[in-house]
Amino acid sequence: MAYPPDHQTIVRELLKSGSFLLYENPIFSIINQHRLFYKEFFLASFGYELVITNDYAYLTSKDSKDCFSRDFLIFLCGLCYELNQEGKQVSLAIKKSVFDYDQVDDYLRSSVFNDAINSISNFSLDKFLKRLERKNIIKFLDSNNHKFRFTAAVDEFLSSAIEISHYQISESIDNDILVSSPLLDNSDEQLDNFDEQYHSMED
Numbered sequence: 069m070a071y072p073p074d075h076q077t078i079v080r081e082l083l084k085s086g087s088f089l090l091y092e093n094p095i096f097s098i099i100n101q102h103r104l105f106y107k108e109f110f111l112a113s114f115g116y117e118l119v120i121t122n123d124y125a126y127l128t129s130k131d132s133k134d135c136f137s138r139d140f141l142i143f144l145c146g147l148c149y150e151l152n153q154e155g156k157q158v159s160l161a162i163k164k165s166v167f168d169y170d171q172v173d174d175y176l177r178s179s180v181f182n183d184a185i186n187s188i189s190n191f192s193l194d195k196f197l198k199r200l201e202r203k204n205i206i207k208f209l210d211s212n213n214h215k216f217r218f219t220a221a222v223d224e225f226l227s228s229a230i231e232i233s234h235y236q237i238s239e240s241i242d243n244d245i246l247v248s249s250p251l252l253d254n255s256d257e258q259l260d261n262f263d264e265q266y267h268s269m270e271d
Contacts, residue, residue: 072101088205141232152234167216
C-alpha cells in the first residue's frame with residue numbers, strides 16, 4: 069500500500085504522549101492534504117478520532133482514561149483567574165503573553181484554585197511545564213526553561229478554563245466538564261506495535 073509522504077513520522081508524532089501536531093510543523097500540511105485518509109487510518113488502526121483544525125491536529129478517544137487533560141484544565145483555570153483579577157483580557161493574555169516560571173508559581177500558590185491544583189497527583193510545576201512542552205502545548209523561550217508561551221493548542225482548553233474560572237467553581241472540575249479530551253496519556257506499546265507493522269509491510 070502506498071502511504072502519503074512521511075507517514076511513519078506523522079503517526080509517531082500524533083501517538084507519542086498524545087502530542088499536538090502544530091501548524092508550523094512541516095508534516096502538518098501533509099496530514100491536512102490527506103485528512104480523509106488519516107481520519108480513516110487512525111480510526112481503523114487504533115480506534116482514535118483524528119481532529120484537525122487550522123492550527124493543530126490531535127487524537128482523541130471516548131475510551132481514553134485521560135487524567136492529564138483534567139490536570140491541565142485545572143492549571144489553566146488557576147492562571148486565567150489570576151489574570152482576570154489583574155484586570156487583563158484573559159484570552160489575549162494567555163495567547164500572547166510570555167510567562168515567567170516564578171510569576172506562574174506565585175499565581176498558583178495564591179489562587180482560589182490552589183486546593184484543586186494540589187489535588188493533581190505528584191504536582192511539580194517544573195515537571196508539569198516540561199510535560200506541556202513535550203505535548204506542544206507550550207514552548208520554552210530560554211535555556212533555563214523559565215520563560216514560556218502557550219502554543220495554539222491551548223485553544224482546545226481555553227474557553228472551558230475561562231468559563232470555570234469566572235464562576236470560581238474549582239470543586240466542579242471533573243471528567244464531566246472536560247472539553248473533548250486529546251489523548252494525552254499514551255503508552256509506548258502502541259508506537260512499538262505500529263513500528264513493527266510498518267516495517268513488516270515495507271519488507
